[in-house]
Amino acid sequence: MGDDSNGEDWMLPDGTDGDQARMAAAVSQGDRDAERAFVERYLPRLRALLLARTRNADLASDLLQDVMIEAICALRRGQLREPSKLTAFVMGIARNLLNSHFRAATRQPDSLDLPDDLPDLSSAASKLEDEERESAAMHAIANLETIDRTILQMTLVDGLKPGVIAQKLMLKPEVVRQRKLRATRKIIDFVRGRSQTSAAIHLVTRQKE
C-alpha cells in the first residue's frame, strides 16, 4: 500500500465485534427489537451480495428470504458459537445456500421450517431508497454518450467482456475499459450528488417540523 492511510482504508470501524456480539446475544434471548435491528442491518447487505453473486434479481430475492429465515432461526436456537462473528456467520449461511442452489438442479424451497413470528423482511424503507437510487442512475444514464451507455449495457446487462465489446464497437479493449470506468464514475457521482441533496432536503424539512 502506498501509505498507512491506504492500508487503513480496509480496516473496519471500532466496536464492530462488540456490536455483533450484543446483537447476537439479544436475538438468542428472544429480543424482537434486536431481531428487527438484525434484519435492518443485514437484509440490504445480503441482498447486495446475493444480487452480485446470482445476477438475477428474482432469484436473489428468493434466496434472501431463505438466508434471513435460516439466520434468524439459527440465532434464536443459539447456534452461533462466537457471537462476535455474527457477520461471518450470516455470510456463511448465504454462501452455503448459494452453493446448494448452484449445485442442485432445482431449488427446494420447502426445506425450511417457517416460524410464525418472523420480523418483516420486506423492508419498505430500503425499497424506497433503492428506487430513488435507481431513478437517479436512470437520469445519469440518459445523459451519457450513446457509446458509453452501450458499453455499460453490454458489460453489466449482457455480461460481455471488453474484448468482445471492442470488436462489436470497433474500438480497442483499452478504450472500452477506460470509457466504462469513466462512465461509471459519472453515474456514481451523479447518484451520490442526488442522494446528498435529497438527504439535505429531508434534514431541512425535519428541522422545520
Place this chain on the structure above:
Amino acid sequence: MKRCTGTPAELCGLPYIEGTLPEHQVELFETHFFECPVCFAYLQDLQAMQAALSRFPAEKSDIPVRKRLSILPARTWALGAAAAILLFAAVFSFRALNLGPKRAPIAQSTPPSTSPVNPQEQANPASSASIRPSQLADLALPPFVAPNLRGAQEDAQFESGMKDYARSDCRDAVAALSKVPAQSEDSRAARFYCAACQMRLGNLTEAAAQMHTVAAGGDSPQQESALYYEAQIALANDDPAAAHQYLMQTIALQGDLEQKARDEDRKVHEFLGEQTPEAPEKPETVAR
C-alpha cells in the same frame, strides 16, 4: 481507527458486480462491505446503475452495432469539410494581411503572461520560439492508486517502495521498487512508479525506457499514464514530435487523461506547425 474512504469499493465494486473479481478478493470485499457503510453505499449505487441499465432501452436493432456507431451522416461530413476549408482560408488571409512576408514563430502568439519566457529569448524574439517544448513538460509524480486489497498477497518490496514514494523519497523508492520480482502481481505498477521516480530524479532516458515497457505491456491501470508520461519525457527532451505521438496514443485510449492530453497536444502542435495533424476532436456521438 480511521474511517474508510471508499477506496475498496472504488477498486472492487465494478468487477464485483460484473462477476470478474477473483474469488479470494470477492470474499475479502464482501467481508469489508458488510461492515463498511461507505463501501456498501458505493456498491448500492453501482447496483442501482446496473438495474437502471437493464431497464434502459437498449441500443439494439437489426443493424450491427459496429456499423451504426461508425457511420455519421454524409451531410455532417460535408458541413465539416466546408467549415474546415473556410476556417483555413480565413486564417491564411489573416496571416497574409497582418504578418506579411516576415513570419513570426508560431509560439510567439502565446500571451507573455501565460508562458514563462527566457529573458534572453525575449530580447531577441526572432531568434527562436518564445518558449521551448521542455517548458511544457509535466514531470510531477503521479498520484499513487493502491492496486491491492487487504489480505491479498502484496510484495513487501513494493509496499516499502510505495511508502517511500508517498513521502516523495524517489531514491529509496527506486531502490525498493527495482527489486519487485517480474512475476509479482505488482511488477507493472512497480515499474511505472519507479519510472516516475527516475523521471523526477532527472534520469529521463531510464524513465522513458521503463514507461515504454509499461505502455507496451498492453491493457493495465498504468498504461494510459505511462503513455502520457512518455510524452512529458519527450517534451522535457525538447522532442515535440515524439511528444505529439505519445499524446495521440494517450488520447486514443479515451481515459481519464484524454482531455489533459488534448489540451497539451494543442500547445505541442504549435511547435510542429503544419507538418503534423492535430489530434482529431472528440468524435460526435450518434443520435439514437
